[in-house]
Amino acid sequence: MTDPALPRAPEPTVPAPGTAVPGRHDLPSGPERLPAPERAAPQVTTYPVSFTGSAGEYFRLWIVNAALSVVTLGIYLPWARVRNRQYFYGHTWVDGHNFEYRANPLKLLRSYVVVGALFGAYTLSQQSERWWWLSALIALAFALLYPWLVAQSMRFQAVNTTHRGLRFHFDGSVKGAYVAYGAANVAASLSGGLALPWAWFMQRRYQVNNLSYGSARGNFRGDVAPMYLIALTGVGLLVGAGLLLAVPAVVALVAWMAGSGFDLDSMDWESLGSGLFFFIFLAVGYVILIALNGVAWQYVRAATMRYVLNNTELGGVVRAGATFNPWRVVWITVSNGAAQLLTLGLATPWADIRRNRYLLEGVSVRAIASLDDFAGGAGGPESALGEAATELLDIGLGF
Numbered sequence: 001m002t003d004p005a006l007p008r009a010p011e012p013t014v015p016a017p018g019t020a021v022p023g024r025h026d027l028p029s030g031p032e033r034l035p036a037p038e039r040a041a042p043q044v045t046t047y048p049v050s051f052t053g054s055a056g057e058y059f060r061l062w063i064v065n066a067a068l069s070v071v072t073l074g075i076y077l078p079w080a081r082v083r084n085r086q087y088f089y090g091h092t093w094v095d096g097h098n099f100e101y102r103a104n105p106l107k108l109l110r111s112y113v114v115v116g117a118l119f120g121a122y123t124l125s126q127q128s129e130r131w132w133w134l135s136a137l138i139a140l141a142f143a144l145l146y147p148w149l150v151a152q153s154m155r156f157q158a159v160n161t162t163h164r165g166l167r168f169h170f171d172g173s174v175k176g177a178y179v180a181y182g183a184a185n186v187a188a189s190l191s192g193g194l195a196l197p198w199a200w201f202m203q204r205r206y207q208v209n210n211l212s213y214g215s216a217r218g219n220f221r222g223d224v225a226p227m228y229l230i231a232l233t234g235v236g237l238l239v240g241a242g243l244l245l246a247v248p249a250v251v252a253l254v255a256w257m258a259g260s261g262f263d264l265d266s267m268d269w270e271s272l273g274s275g276l277f278f279f280i281f282l283a284v285g286y287v288i289l290i291a292l293n294g295v296a297w298q299y300v301r302a303a304t305m306r307y308v309l310n311n312t313e314l315g316g317v318v319r320a321g322a323t324f325n326p327w328r329v330v331w332i333t334v335s336n337g338a339a340q341l342l343t344l345g346l347a348t349p350w351a352d353i354r355r356n357r358y359l360l361e362g363v364s365v366r367a368i369a370s371l372d373d374f375a376g377g378a379g380g381p382e383s384a385l386g387e388a389a390t391e392l393l394d395i396g397l398g399f
Contacts, residue, residue, distance in 0.1 A: 045367050051360040053091035059349040061087055074116075078108035088356060094163065094365055103160040118142075151177035158211060172210035180206035197227035204308050216315025222307060230303045238296040245288060298333045302326035309363060317369040324362030332358055 065080035082105045089099040122138040125131035151172050158170035184199035201224040208220035302324070309322035336351035 043368065045370075047095040047365040047367065049360050049363040049365065050093045051091055051357045052093065053088065053353050053356065055350040055353045058087060058353055062349040062352075074112075075109070078105040078112055081105075081108065088352075089161065092360055097164045100162045101160055102162060103156070147177040147181040148174055150181045154207065154210075163213070166214045169212045170207075170210055171212065172206055176206050176210070197231040198224055200231075200304060201227045204304070208308065208312050213314055216318065219313050219316070220308070220311060221313065222311035226307055227304070230300055230307065233303070234296040234300040237299055238292050241292050241295070242289070245292075294337075295330055295334060298330045299326050302329035305359075318365060318367045321364045321366060322362055323364075324359055328358065329355070 061083060065076070065083060068076040069080050082101065082103050085101040085103070089101040092099045118138055122135050125134035125138070151170075151174060154172060155170045158168040161168045180199075180202040184195070184202040188194075188196040188199040201222070204222070205220045208218045211218040303326040306322040306324060306326060309320045313319040332355050336347075336355060339347040340351055
């Protein structure tokens with residue numbers, strides 16, 4: 001028993017958590033006190049895309065291809081197409097390596113013959129009332145096969161494109177093609193164009209997500225809302241430019257009629273409608289409308305291309321980037337068209353080089369791994385039929 005008169009020994013005090021105690025090491029009381037291991041930030045390397053083609057060099061190739069295609073009645077077209085692409089691919093460089101295009105012109109020729117024969121039969125049958133059903137049957141077959149042809153064309157283009165000796169591949173399913181290029185286009189038509197930006201989104205996602213380089217698969221990180229913003233800008237451009245041109249024209253027309261003493265009440269509108277004045281008025285208005293529509297479409301194409309490139313990645317370690325200005329692309333396209341018109345087409349090589357240089361030099365590739373680390377992968381069989389159909393029928397895939 002303890003005597004209460006004796007002084008009591010001080011009771012041991014419990015140090016506060018984290019307080020250092022003399023004579024012993026100040027160890028953390030739990031694993032949560034351990035400092036988190038520092039992770040090294042991945043090193044991002046940017047590889048600019050460069051283009052080394054020249055207008056003079058390409059003009060010589062272009063004029064020879066055009067002459068041989070005319071002399072051979074179009075048989076040389078597949079070789080001309082392959083040589084043109086080989087020129088542009090061979091002068092496009094990333095990280096010290098150029099792209100290559102390895103398509104076989106003979107494969108393209110067989111497909112060109114099939115598609116050309118169908119197109120010829122369609123054109124001739126349209127001229128005869130007896131064979132109208134044939135043109136209708138060919139048109140229906142083309143509409144039903146269109147998504148499949150698009151998928152085949154993408155597969156052909158991808159598998160014949162190489163960089164650093166590695167092929168690109170396109171593994172899009174036929175079902176996916178019918179959703180992106182069949183159902184989406186039908187929805188865009190039935191909605192009066194309201195669903196068109198959604199169709200663009202579905203088609204770009206189908207293209208990018210099914211593209212691969214070696215074993216690295218593409219991934220589209222974009223959304224549908226920016227597509228609507230691009231479309232609205234294009235419509236605004238079309239309407240705004242149309243009003244900008246139409247209002248002064250109408251004011252000038254009314255002023256001229258008033259100054260010339262025209263009386264609208266006594267004017268013979270039927271004779272005016274069949275006259276030269278009305279024909280010229282309609283022709284000029286139609287040309288202006290087509291030109292404005294072309295300008296707006298060029299903006300939509302360039303803006304969509306930039307958005308898709310800025311939201312495309314490959315294998316989770318490589319991302320594309322684009323800094324070109326869509327309005328600058330519109331200006332280049334319009335001035336190129338004027339130069340081609342004034343030179344009767346002889347400026348086409350210069351125009352192609354000019355546009356490609358501006359676009360490609362505004363593109364870069366950012367990677368957190370060496371581009372040498374990609375391993376090759378096997379691709380599926382490819383058919384040139386889709387490529388021939390899209391080329392001959394001038395269907396732009398934006399691949």
